[in-house]
Amino acid sequence: MPPSVSLGRSNRLGAGAVDAFAVLTRRSDITLVVALIVLIAFFAFTAEYFFTLRNLTNVLGQASLAMIAGIGVAIVFISGEVDVSVGSLQAAVAIPLIVIMNHTESLTLGLAGALALGLAIGVVNGYLSAYVGINSLIVTLGMLFVLRGGVYLYTGKTAIPDDVGLDSFFALGNESLFGVVPYPAVVAFVLLLVFMYVMRHRPFGRMVYAVGGNAEVARLAGYPVRWVKFVCFVISSLLATISAILLASRLGSAVHLSGLGFEFQVVAAVVLGGVSLSGGIGSLFGMALGVLILSFLSNGLGMLDLATEWQLVITGIIIIVAVAFDELKRRRA
Amino acid sequence: MPADLAVAEAPALALEMTGISKRFPGVVALNDVHLRLEPGKVHALMGENGAGKSTLIKILAGVYEKDSGTIRIGGREIEILHPSDALKRGIKVVFQEIALIAEFTVAENIFLEEYPVGRGGSIRWRTIRKEARALFERIGFDVDTDARTGALPVSQQQMVEIARALAHEARIVVMDEPSSSLTPNEVGLLFKVIRRLTSLGIAVLYVSHKLDEVFEIADTVTVLRDGRHISTRPIAEHTNDTLIQDMIGRRIETLFPRERGPASDRIALSVKNLSTAAKLKDISFEARAGEVVGFFGLMGAGRTELAKAIVGFDPISGGEISIGGKRLHPHDTRTAVSLGIGLLSEDRKGEGLMLELPVVTNLSLAALEEFARLGLIDESRERAAAQSFVDRFRIRTPSLEQPIKNLSGGNQQKVLLARWLMRGLSVIVVDEPTRGIDVGAKSEIFALIDRLASEGHAVVMMTSEMPELLGLSDRILVMAGGRITESFTREQATQEKVLNAAIG
């Protein structure tokens, strides 16, 4: 029995998660919503500049990187596999993006290059895990090492600056829609809606849940189990690539250091969001809440001018307490 | 169209399997087996545990690939390489092991194979819920279609399995021990459904270890033994004895031997005013050494919960349990086992087997301390003991190292019972002990239970099988809604009385 956090599980799913309301009323998600509100309320009173439109939208922008990658990682988790390669992927795909832009002065080609590499990584992860059948933690952990090492080798451990400085590229990660909502937040929100819809209302989404819930049963139901898992890995890598592109824009370069430990952040958020490591359980909505909680936490604590060490301690405690609390409530009910 | 032509000139066969062979590491599961299904007829497939029934079905369903042989549907030879191939051709299977997504609602499980989608390709959830409810109403099964499937008891899950096979139109419906955890009432409903299917010209393949069912529903019977085809005859030509003779190659004198004398008056197990938060209310009973106490109840009556509570697996909200006068701490299996009470669970996979681990490890789990000195396991003694049980119970396994997941359902069950016999208990609680077990093994297990009792053990038996209830029990307690509603002595008890008590 693989370890599993079974949040988001309830004896009576509102009609297989028909409407958003049903999801909102899912017990574990409600916990997270409350947690998030409490958190924001707390900082609103304690941290002077926290509850300003400027800051709140900032946080949404900052959260979006983990949010976008989190969608993919969550989907892979739900399919019963894991993907921890997203951290190094962030550093890797930024290289073709910047290099190609520097040569061609074309953002489009740069994006294409980044997505191409992201796709390739996803295909390798997916092939080795789903078709060859190597444990996906091992595959993606290996990929994490290989990509990071590869980035260091290729760049000689220096950042590759964006020499072209296209405004469009700068805008991606640094400017805001109507000067209010940062574009990364917009991208994240759209992607979130799309995939929430797919996971709930498209047969593919349900296949992913079924495959993760019980691969054998899914196979008996005639599902192409391996293909489904394969696709999940590809989706994950492509979404991580999008987050990497936004990060690269915020950094104006391909930084060999970027994404260090990013996979930890994302996994923590995803699990906090109630997505089970054993597959088949969890919602993207919960994942999003998990990301937001951690982002607001780090922003708020920063606003309180708390030392890193305290921030680490508090974040750690909150993660544990949140999960424990939900687990408790689940067993009570 | 060639297809139509084929059908036209084909003999009136829905399915024809010929020369089917399948070997697994160390095992020949099927050896040149053939099977012919006629449209609108019920064909029973019988045989001992490990005879190859499920393997044959899984080949038909595209779960396993056959090593050799041909499959014809409507006269046309076809290859089935993946379950989807079978489904496409209208072969619907109710598998022996529950094959449902625990996290999905019942309704969604019903439509797993093909979600109804709208124009845009979105799933039409309302249709799913509506049609699922309608389906269950048609069949007459009482299941909450919006419940999380995993939260339902095995029995209800099995009904969902059955209903699912009927959701889409089919040509061939295969049922691998569909009734193993149904109560007589639901079996009746199941047969109604099967008759409706046959009336529509659908061919039904029905696997069961229950002779009475087969005689009631089947038109033809095929018997397998050790992976070989033994006989295919119209049911009319069979009697209980000939069928058993075919299945196990010998006759069984008495299914319910009774060597033991009257029970002693030493109280082995006493339960006083036991209640649980979930279901049980004020349960009190005693089991004396050398006595078999049978619990009957309709599905959901609370037998399993009672069983789990008295062996300390589940917490209790009130009352007390004592073994041989010593009081148990509630919710603590270790002291319970060391005081000599253990449970053979109804949920074989979930609460019994360590699927990936070898037979020997599964066998010796509870008795390990007895082979250990200062915590060090004497493996040769462990293996010797395990081997002796494998032989005594005629457990079919290529070796003690075989991962137990590769054994047939019945053989797995034997291993789990053996696990407790190795441990040597004073009170053994068995929940649906013969679920999915062949007549031969059944009679052995009945003999065993009888011997356990005669050796002074107390046996508490939860069962939905009327014959074994009446045949084995010294006393019968009937449960309904979490309470004990009636109690009969062996002499008083009749099928009618017991059933009425269970319903009322």
Next chain:
Amino acid sequence: MVSEVSHPAGPGNAIGRLANNSQIVLIAVLVILCVGVSLAEPQFYSGANVIAILRQAALVMIVGAGMTMLLITAEVDLSVGASLAFVGVVAMDVINITNSVAIGSLAGIAFGGLVGLVNGFVVTRLKVNSLIATIGTMMILQGSVFLYSREAVQNHHHLAAFVDIGAGYVGPLPIPVIVAALFFAVAYVLLRHTTLGRYLYAIGANQKAARLSGIRAERLKLFAFVVTGLLVGVAGLVLVSLMNAGQPTAGRGFELTVVAAVILGGTSLAGGRGTLLGTLLGVLVLKVIDNAIILLQWNQDLQMIVPGVVLILATYLDLAKRRANAR
């Protein structure tokens, strides 16, 4: 019987044999590595270097022994790296205060055990999945170690015994290696030949079945966490002695090294499967690669790439062989 070929049912632990057939691959990898590197760089098998490798391997092996048990029960502990650093800081500090290596060591080991106890409690009582729980404790430890001491705790008394823990020898053998060998032996017997060990496998394979058989699953998991914690304590002592100071920044990524070594050794993340011998081989392979790349004066970035590839490759080969055996 249906049985045709019936395996020779020789003595020895069935689980052991189940997993052992995975080791041929690793042994081959290790041998090939050593031979190859030795040819390219004779310094590789110089006494000094062999000892260097063994000493580093010892550090990982000590913790790996505990981690193997944890993974077998289908749990994991990612806080070992952070705990490793903290143990060193505590031990050094206590030694400075008490001027006694014994007391300091006890304090360090006790601290490690305490962390294990907390992890175990959070997982078995609060029912928090161990991955997330130990990521949590990892953060807490990383933060609080700096709250405990902002800078490295220096060694004030320079007690000989303290230096010996990490750098000392008994005959030709470095003390850390002896310690590791000791724990390996104990853990090996425990996992392979004792009821306790067998129960750990059982819990990993099917916790409910184990409970029904009268096994206190939760307690044994707690035990595995505490053991891991104590072993981190021991490893922490070795490290602090080698560094001659309690370094709050030490141990970064140590948890990944340990987990990588254990799964490279063929221990299943799903629980119920794994051997200590595999872990030992996993540790050696990783450490030989690490060492070889320095000796060959290759770009040290390869110290990430090569292990990554080896991890995937070895697992694949093992898988392929398993499938072949199943034919």
Next chain:
Amino acid sequence: AADTPKRIGYVVNYGTHEWYQNVIKGMKAHAAEIGATVEVKDANLDVAKEVSAAEDFIAQGVDVLIITPVNEEGVVPLLKRAKAANMPVVLEGNPVKGMTTMVAICDYDTGYMAGVEAGKYAKDHLGGVAKVMNVGLPLLSATVLRSNGFMDGIRTIIPDAKLVHDLDGGGNPDRALEVSTAALAQNPDINIIYGINDSSSLGGLQAWKAAGKSQDNLLVVGTGGEGLAFINAMEKEPSYKIEAAMFPEKEGYTTIDAAIALYQKKEVPEHIVSPTAPMMGDDWKKFYDVAGTTRTPKWDAINALTPPAKCMKTAADLKK
């Protein structure tokens, strides 16, 4: 007097590191003198977090923003955005395209000067032989500069000084120890250990001791002088003779000066160099008082040091 900034925000790249702990001490001390507060957000070596932290400060509307980049290139867009928000920015550490002013020690020069001293020492005590093991950190340009500087410096005295082993010690003590152990096992003839920070040099030295070698013909050179570690080592380890001190407190102090000037719209040079100096033997006593586990800088001595007007080499030179 012109008005001074009240709220200064500092985005530090690696706030838990002793070096920056002391930089921050220096900042806060000086800020207190002018009645200002310094708020610190720690990127903790995470480039994404660095951008977020700066964003937050801009949202908080601090008067001046000080940034120590995790990576120079990674803050270019940030400067652009700060300009857009008229937020004066002081960089600490390395030059960045589009910056107004930067306070930095010269990493290359620091290593260079230490190298020269090391060369002299090797000439007098090691028979003119210099076989160097560099416990480096290729990850960061600053540390690469130090290593390069050290080798160039030592070669001015001993032209055939040899870089026997160029290691990536990860900048942390245990990794430094591990890689050094391997290198020393391979090259027993190494006689000089250079570390790009104290953790690295000490890691190298510990590896030497663990190999059971005597320190008689060994020279260890550390860099940073951030904490007590190097003082402890210089006191107790016979081979630990040279420390390329970088006076973090002074760096912090100078940074605040720059911040004030910038806030007051005064002319500020593009490069403000904070002094460094190699310390031999007991030299550290000139610059620090140590009581128990706290050290206090002797400002007179430190302020007396005259930094070079410009660095010999900067990160920009590495690109070539």
